[in-house]
Amino acid sequence: MYSNTDVFYTKRWINYKRLVTVNNKLVVNNANGVDKFAFLKLSEYESNNIKKIKIRTLKSDGSIIELDSNLVFKKDSKSKKISAINYPIPAVEPGDTIETSYTYSEILEKGELMDYVSLQLNSPSKKINYTIKTGSELAIRYKQYNNFPDPEVVTNDTLVQIKFSVKNLKGLTENEHNCTLCELPYLYYTLENKKSTVRNWNDVYNQEFNFLTQPISIDHHRSTYYKRWKRRIIDQAKDSSKYYKFKLLYNEVLNNFKMVDINREELIKASGYFLKEKKFNPISLRRFYRQILEDLEIEYWAVFGRSRLLGTIDVDYVRKGEFDHIFFAYENKDGFAKFLYPHEDIYKYQIDELPTRLYNTKAVLVKPIFREKKSKKVKFITRNLTFAKTDTVNISAIKLPGMDPNFNYINQIISGQVNIKEKKTTLKYMFKASGGLYTELRSFYSMLNKNEEASNFYDALSKFEGNENAIQIDSLTSITIKTKKPFSYSTKGLGKLNNSILFLNDSLVSISIDKLIKHSQIESKTESIDLNYYLDYSYSDNFTFYLNFPSKIKILGLENGNINFKNDYGEYLFEVKQSKENQIKFRSNYIIKKEILPKEKYNDLKQLNEQVKNVKNKRLIVKLIS
Secondary structure, rough: EEEEEEEEEEEEEOOOEEEEEEEEEEEOOHHHHHHHEEEHOOOOOHHHOOOEEEEEEEOOOOOEOOOOOHHHOOOOOOOOEOOOOOEOOOOOOOOOOOEEEEEEEEEEEEOOOOOEEEOOOOEEEEEEEEEEEEEEEEEEEEEOOOOOOOOEEEEEEEEEEEEEEEEEOOOOOOOOOOOOHHOOOOOEEEEEEEOOOOOOHHHHHHHEEEHHHOOEOOHHHHHHHHHHHHHHHHHHHHOOOOOHHHHHHHHHHHHHOEEOOHHHHOOOOOOOHHHHHOOOOHHHHHHHHHHEEEEEEEEEEEEEEEEEOOOOOOOOOOOOOOEEHHHHHHHOOOOOEEEEOOOOOOOOOOOOOOOOHOOOOOOEEEEOOOOOOOHHHOOEEOOOOOOOOOOOEEEEEEOOOOOOOOOOOOEEEEEEEEEEEOOEEEEEEEEEEEEEHHHHHHHHOOOOOOOOOHHHHHHHHHHHOOOOEEEEEEEEEEEEEEEOOEEEEEEEEEEEEOOEEEEOOOOOEEEHHHHHOOOOOOOOOOOOOOOOOOOOEEEEEEEEEEEEEOOEEEEEEEOOOOOEOOOOOOEEEEEEEEEEEEEEEEEEEEEEOOOOOOOOHHEEEEEHHHHHHHHHOOOEEEEOOO
């Protein structure tokens, strides 16, 4: 019936307080509504900062049941905090009304006076109101996106208030592939001093890039170590180009230094400290990269990016929180830009390798303009911990590179040998991941095995795929990693086949295709979707399987077994044939051709996945001919 949110900002002695009050009234008309919406949902922060709360169920017979909040707020015994709450509101039946009212507070620093506002709810809604209030000493600056409604504004000597309202909204269902900020209306606002100017890219470079990347110059001893280390690495290449020297320094850190979490006590340590300790964290590595780029006089840019599912970056209105990726682009020997994304604590990025959530997204290159040679105070954070500032910058909006299914792929090739007497199948296995799939799988492996070598990669892959794999790898025979774009990881191994071949007798074998073929499919379980699907990249998932028998064979059930399906958004190829007198060959290729799937074309995805489903229902009978 309504959802009202009131947000009130007040000034404290050294910071600010945000008081948020939410009032909702929901009528549940049927059993489906009870299952979906008869819940109290609060984030962990809201749960631990509740000031008051009241939940009532107004029964259709006129009686009222009030929920005892002591049943809801139970602290975790380990952390002594309340976790996020998803609590079923009891006694709700079709025809009842749920009234929810609660207030929570937050203490904020000046730089945290901002928020995103979306009026969209999962439930159908007759009216939604969102009100922002503060004292007259602050101004509310905001910008609307995707046709967010205009507000009602009230200002006087003591109050500034803006109220946003929308009526008759359809409830939408979201999933992991939706980009709500790409399609749904939303608002971004900040509270600032009335005399403050609009933030620009010059401010961003000075405040955000310099903070993260500017090297420290307050430790003479460590600075001396840095110079000795650099001289030792590039000494034999002193007559080479500066770009080759940079690659030597970069590779030394990539191959011989470990990544660690950020330690507040090390925030003002110089690069020499981390070189001596043979470790870096995501901030100190950014400072090190900038220092060697400066020392070698290689032209570079700051790059500000925004993850795909956060919507497109706004070049004209530079909001705090506008971007979630800050990295480098530098000029190579041919004058082209190479991207330098600093390693994370669990993953090391190669030159020109980017997180997949940045593929084909809009980004901003920022470069300061200097009219004379840079002084030391412009290059380094000095003893008074003052960051350098530049007066003017050049900016360029660019599209970050991505890759298509020809480069983003997983290839699996398996050769199995059936032993009828021992009733088992041994196999040789080859796995290769390339492009975005390489980055994601290697990143996942790193998360699971932070300090393990690449030889354990398949263990991580097994955990990634689950515990019921038909293909069991017992030993790896080779591992190859290619460190140039599109990047790839390939491994070969030996193992056996489980749960896929049923030995009916000494001359008949049943093969379950469902057990063998497991593609990375995009979900299409529902009848329809409310929002478009946004993928990080298009890709192909290719599987080839050779099954060899000890004698000649005849295959029963091959008729009309092949599929070659194509539409605008995907392809599926399945082929099974007797390739030799004693061999069966399966080939199954699943391809997603586009990164965005419009909701109007959702049926194309369903048709694609239906082909895979039909194949998985197949079972072949192989007769051995003595």
